[in-house]
Amino acid sequence: MAYRLLTTTVAARRGYGEDSIYWHEAKGRYVGAISLGYDPKGKRIRKSVTGKTKAEVRDKLKELHREVEDGTASSPTYRVNHAVSAWLASLDLDPNTITNYQFMAKHVTRGLGDRRLHDLTAKEVQAFLEELPLSTRSRKLVHKIIRDSIQHAMIAGLAGRNVAAVVNSTPRGSGGRPSKALSLAQAEAVLKAAKGTRLQAYLALSLMTGIRTEEARALTWEHVDLDGDLAADPPVPPHVAVWRSVRAHGETKTERSKRTLAMPEFVADALREHRARQAAERLQAGPRWQEHGLVFASTTGTARSAGNVRRDFQEICEKAGLGKAWTPRELRHSFVSMLSADGVATEDISHLVGHSSTRTTERVYRHELRPVLRTGAERMGRIFGQRS
Numbered sequence: 113m114a115y116r117l118l119t120t121t122v123a124a125r126r127g128y129g130e131d132s133i134y135w136h137e138a139k140g141r142y143v144g145a146i147s148l149g150y151d152p153k154g155k156r157i158r159k160s161v162t163g164k165t166k167a168e169v170r171d172k173l174k175e176l177h178r179e180v181e182d183g184t185a186s187s188p189t190y191r192v193n194h195a196v197s198a199w200l201a202s203l204d205l206d207p208n209t210i211t212n213y214q215f216m217a218k219h220v221t222r223g224l225g226d227r228r229l230h231d232l233t234a235k236e237v238q239a240f241l242e243e244l245p246l247s248t249r250s251r252k253l254v255h256k257i258i259r260d261s262i263q264h265a266m267i268a269g270l271a272g273r274n275v276a277a278v279v280n281s282t283p284r285g286s287g288g289r290p291s292k293a294l295s296l297a298q299a300e301a302v303l304k305a306a307k308g309t310r311l312q313a314y315l316a317l318s319l320m321t322g323i324r325t326e327e328a329r330a331l332t333w334e335h336v337d338l339d340g341d342l343a344a345d346p347p348v349p350p351h352v353a354v355w356r357s358v359r360a361h362g363e364t365k366t367e368r369s370k371r372t373l374a375m376p377e378f379v380a381d382a383l384r385e386h387r388a389r390q391a392a393e394r395l396q397a398g399p400r401w402q403e404h405g406l407v408f409a410s411t412t413g414t415a416r417s418a419g420n421v422r423r424d425f426q427e428i429c430e431k432a433g434l435g436k437a438w439t440p441r442e443l444r445h446s447f448v449s450m451l452s453a454d455g456v457a458t459e460d461i462s463h464l465v466g467h468s469s470t471r472t473t474e475r476v477y478r479h480e481l482r483p484v485l486r487t488g489a490e491r492m493g494r495i496f497g498q499r500s
Contacts, residue, residue, distance in 0.1 A: 131173050133166055144169035146176055159188070190270045192232065192261070193225035198268070199261040206326070208418055216253050219244060220261075229262065229271045234278040241279070255279065292442050293449035293480050294319075298434055305432035311424045313379075313386035314408050315443065317352070321373045322447035322465045325440040327354050329416055332405040333387070338380045350380035354466065371466050383407070448473070449480035 133144045145160040161172035196217050203210050223240050224232070237258060241251055258276040265271035294302065299319060306312040318328055335355060341348040351374045386407070393411050394401050402413040410416050418440075426436040444465065451461050458481060462473040474481060 133169050133173075136162070142166055142169045144173045144176075146173060188228065188230055190229050190265065191225065192227050192229060192258075193221045195229060195261040195265040195271070196220055196225070196257065199257075199264040202264060208326075213253075213257060216250065217257050219246070219254050220257055224258070229265060232275055234275040237276050238279050292438070292445065294434075294438075294442065294446040296450065298432070299446055299450070301432040301434065302428060305428045309424070309428065310386075310389065311421070311428060313382040314421070315425070315428070316379045316382045317375065318440065318443040319446060320376055320379050321352065322444050323352070323354055323373070324444060324466075325418065325421065329406075329408055329418070329421065331407045333407055334405060336383065336407060338383055338387075349374040350377065351375060371463070373464065445477060445480050448477045452481045 131144060131146050133142060135141075136143045139162065141162045141164060143160055143162050145158050147158055159176060161169060161176060163169040163172060200210070200214060200217060203213065205213075223244075224236070227236070237255075241255055244251055244254060246254065255276065259274065262271050262274045262276050266274060303312075303316060303319070306315045314328060317323065318325065323331075331352065331354070335353040337348075337352075338350050340350045351372055353372045355370050390409065394403075394413065397412050400412050404413055404415065406413070406415060408416055408421075410420075421440055425440050426438060429438045430436050448461055448465060451464070452458070458470050458473055461477075461481075462470045465473065467473045467476075
């Protein structure tokens with residue numbers, strides 16, 4: 113491979129920041145290189161640029177110098193798919209969350225994976241997000257994956273700027289699946305269909321306390337009090353202490369999510385039956401039983417997956433005549449809906465479901481919450497003996 117050196121040849125090692133420009137026969141272009149010293153093994157660290165003319169190469173070398181001095185230089189070979197893979201590997205989160213990120217990251221690697229971070233622009237990211245055939249929520253998640261992956265690359269010194277952070281607002285996408293809530297009649301049908309099954313207590317507790325499915329799956333017997341203290345002043349009813357979830361390190365979604373919830377007596381009865389059934393399963397499993405103290409464990413004592421619970425729940429819904437288009441998280445929506453319809457204030461509902469503020473409750477459960485103005489009109493109509 114022949115090339116013609118266009119700078120003075122120096123016998124000693126080229127110093128930090130010194131340049132060289134030469135003609136590269138195979139590329140048919142001028143190449144400019146900047147030396148950044150040597151690595152611990154004595155290998156020279158270089159960055160290079162190319163151009164049709166020496167003047168173009170000199171301009172690019174000046175820009176490269178500026179980037180090096182400002183600490184904003186990007187690796188010329190590091191691509192979007194490299195950044196996404198590295199970011200995913202660095203995550204220390206709930207396994208289900210990581211699985212969701214991995215699934216959504218496929219959109220990024222298919223659409224932008226081969227793009228070099230050095231060349232990626234905010235305009236490209238914006239156009240990519242606008243073309244995704246996804247809901248607004250999913251687009252926001254894809255945007256987050258791109259933004260966080262580039263940020264991770266910047267920390268590693270492999271990217272100079274985060275173009276995804278410049279895209280401040282994610283383009284709106286198609287409407288996602290609307291949230292649903294069980295009516296009182298539907299909820300009763302589900303509880304009836306669940307009678308005698310391994311999921312009976314799970315559904316009763318979720319529906320009557322509004323705990324998240326990730327909290328229910330992580331619930332341990334040491335955090336369940338089935339007796340309470342009715343002789344105390346004031347009386348203490350049966351209750352559960354929601355202090356854990358299946359998230360990384362057992363943390364709840366937020367600090368406010370840690371709460372103690374009273375439960376109706378029939379839920380306590382269902383949990384007593386469930387505990388007796390679990391004791392029988394422990395004996396039957398013998399040495400295969402793995403004790404974790406979980407309330408809603410598998411038949412061998414291990415944690416149940418979200419998919420496993422979802423399948424069982426959908427079978428019960430189908431048995432109740434509601435079809436299979438339901439998920440366990442909609443028990444929580446149903447809890448909010450029924451309390452709101454019964455006149456419970458949003459502030460109280462917010463405390464029960466473990467939200468950091470009523471704003472979160474209103475945003476997430478806007479379809480389930482009864483408008484305040486309508487409630488006021490109904491109450492006033494009732495006061496004056498009228499039908500509203």
